[in-house]
Amino acid sequence: MNSLVAMALLCCSAQSSELELAEQACDTAIERGNAFLYSRQTKNGGLSLNATPALHDVWANAEANRSWHIATTSIAAMAWMAQPQDDARDLRIARAIDYLCKSPLVKRPDDWDTDNTWAYVYSLCALTRAGNNAYIEKTHRTKMIRQRAQVIMQELYKYQSPMGGWAYYADETKAVTPNWATSFQTAVAVIGLLEAKQLGWSVDEHRLRVAIDTLIHCRLPDGSYTYSVEIIPRVDTGTGIDNVKGGLSRIQSCNYALYLAKQMGYKSPIGHEQIITGLQQLFANHHYLDIARGRPTPHEAYHYNSGYFYFFGHYYAGLLLEMLPKKEAQPFFSPYVNSVVKTQHGDGSMLDFFLDASGKEYGAAFGVAGLCHARNSLK
Amino acid sequence: MTTLTQSQHLEMFDARGSLARAEHELNLFNSFGKAETEKSLRLDLLLEQDALDDSTEELEQLKIMYDRNNLADVTAQMVLNRAERNLQRQQISVELAQSEITKWVQLGMARAQADLDYDVTYAKLNIAYLEAEHTSSRVELSAEISDLKLFIAELRADSEDE
Numbered sequence: 001m002n003s004l005v006a007m008a009l010l011c012c013s014a015q016s017s018e019l020e021l022a023e024q025a026c027d028t029a030i031e032r033g034n035a036f037l038y039s040r041q042t043k044n045g046g047l048s049l050n051a052t053p054a055l056h057d058v059w060a061n062a063e064a065n066r067s068w069h070i071a072t073t074s075i076a077a078m079a080w081m082a083q084p085q086d087d088a089r090d091l092r093i094a095r096a097i098d099y100l101c102k103s104p105l106v107k108r109p110d111d112w113d114t115d116n117t118w119a120y121v122y123s124l125c126a127l128t129r130a131g132n133n134a135y136i137e138k139t140h141r142t143k144m145i146r147q148r149a150q151v152i153m154q155e156l157y158k159y160q161s162p163m164g165g166w167a168y169y170a171d172e173t174k175a176v177t178p179n180w181a182t183s184f185q186t187a188v189a190v191i192g193l194l195e196a197k198q199l200g201w202s203v204d205e206h207r208l209r210v211a212i213d214t215l216i217h218c219r220l221p222d223g224s225y226t227y228s229v230e231i232i233p234r235v236d237t238g239t240g241i242d243n244v245k246g247g248l249s250r251i252q253s254c255n256y257a258l259y260l261a262k263q264m265g266y267k268s269p270i271g272h273e274q275i276i277t278g279l280q281q282l283f284a285n286h287h288y289l290d291i292a293r294g295r296p297t298p299h300e301a302y303h304y305n306s307g308y309f310y311f312f313g314h315y316y317a318g319l320l321l322e323m324l325p326k327k328e329a330q331p332f333f334s335p336y337v338n339s340v341v342k343t344q345h346g347d348g349s350m351l352d353f354f355l356d357a358s359g360k361e362y363g364a365a366f367g368v369a370g371l372c373h374a375r376n377s378l379k
Numbered sequence: 380m381t382t383l384t385q386s387q388h389l390e391m392f393d394a395r396g397s398l399a400r401a402e403h404e405l406n407l408f409n410s411f412g413k414a415e416t417e418k419s420l421r422l423d424l425l426l427e428q429d430a431l432d433d434s435t436e437e438l439e440q441l442k443i444m445y446d447r448n449n450l451a452d453v454t455a456q457m458v459l460n461r462a463e464r465n466l467q468r469q470q471i472s473v474e475l476a477q478s479e480i481t482k483w484v485q486l487g488m489a490r491a492q493a494d495l496d497y498d499v500t501y502a503k504l505n506i507a508y509l510e511a512e513h514t515s516s517r518v519e520l521s522a523e524i525s526d527l528k529l530f531i532a533e534l535r536a537d538s539e540d541e
């Protein structure tokens with residue numbers, strides 16, 4: 001009996017020391033990530049706009065490049081706003097938000113290319129987070145933020161596909177409004193719109209409701225979501241993308257959007273149980289994302305995983321951990337921290353896909369933001 | 380004479396090979412080809428009909444989805460118009476697949492049979508022609524040899540008289 005008690009105590013002690021080590025690693029990675037992101041913030045508040053994109057850079061097109069730049073600046077601002085108040089950081093947040101509010105709206109890069117939507121969805125999310133930021137409120141920026149968010153939402157509505165969601169290419173029709181829509185970009189848009197509504201900002205309720213229904217439509221019986229919004233959604237067999245192994249990151253972003261929707265009174269199938277299942281699926285199949293991370297060609301890994309799925313999915317997994325009760329979040333904390341910290345470079349950056357102008361920056365911003373939210377789950 | 384005989388053997392070997400191949404093709408056609416070609420054309424028709432049914436169902440679903448979302452936009456009408464035009468094209472593909480079966484049963488099968496029969500007959504006639512030609516060649520060559528022998532004998536007789 002005594003030996004059983006001793007074993008149990010030993011296990012508890014091992015678990016708590018593992019948790020402490022993970023917390024320390026998390027704190028260190030956040031600090032190092034912050035240092036890198038600070039070093040990349042320019043005088044105008046934006047992060048590393050590449051004025052001369054390399055020929056081998058993906059989409060060496062000025063407006064597409066500016067879309068990455070605006071989205072990266074937005075994610076970095078969100079990463080900073082997810083951290084405890086700090087005077088120096090507040091100044092950086094304010095500069096980034098000023099830049100997001102004052103820079104010209106990103107235009108559509110090409111007839112087939114609607115990557116400007118990435119700038120819209122992430123700047124909307126950054127502005128809604130800023131709407132809850134004490135320093136931003138104290139410095140009388142709230143009105144400017146709300147006005148800019150309204151402009152962005154109007155632009156975003158113009159790109160909502162008749163299928164109900166958003167995507168970033170329009171090759172299918174080359175129409176003013178694209179027909180193609182994806183689950184994961186729709187999820188980011190839904191999060192931004194829901195957070196705007198929470199702040200009491202004016203949101204087109206019909207469009208928001210349609211987008212939420214579209215996400216529910218994309219949800220498959222195995223808990224994953226189709227990549228595109230399909231007329232008739234179905235689970236892909238074999239090495240397809242529309243299943244758990246090909247949708248590990250989509251599960252997290254879509255679950256977060258639908259969980260938020262449920263919290264705000266919308267009909268949604270996502271509660272704690274589904275969040276936990278989604279996180280279990282992420283860590284049980286994490287090797288698919290590990291294999292894809294760093295590969296140069298989109299969708300070249302198993303189940304069409306791309307390198308850039310990595311931090312996108314981990315960021316939303318961090319947000320989901322924060323939504324769970326401490327006891328339920330705790331078992332995921334160490335594997336989560338490990339999966340992000342192991343990617344950090346010597347300079348504090350993180351990289352999952354080569355983008356000359358913003359690859360390291362968006363990686364670090366997503367990584368730091370995810371770690372911050374995951375850390376909050378222990379409080 | 381030896382060279383002539385060898386080249387004739389080669390020609391006959393080639394001609395008999397052609398006959399064997401033509402007869403083999405004819406046997407295959409009668410055993411499987413006729414029925415399988417028709418079966419394959421009927422499968423093509425089924426595939427075209429399935430594609431038509433799938434497109435029709437998807438168009439209906441798309442209309443339901445667009446109506447439910449009710450995001451009035453010209454893109455929706457554009458996609459629906461394209462889907463309608465695709466259905467019209469698919470309908471033509473079904474008609475063409477149906478017509479291919481009719482053409483095969485009414486014309487193609489008989490033409491293929493006639494072509495294969497012709498190949499066999501041609502190969503047989505070719506052998507007969509070659510056999511006749513070889514006999515004739517040998518007779519002509521023998522006659523020429525006899526003439527030459529006579530000519531040589533005459534030359535010898537003349538030279539002895541002198």
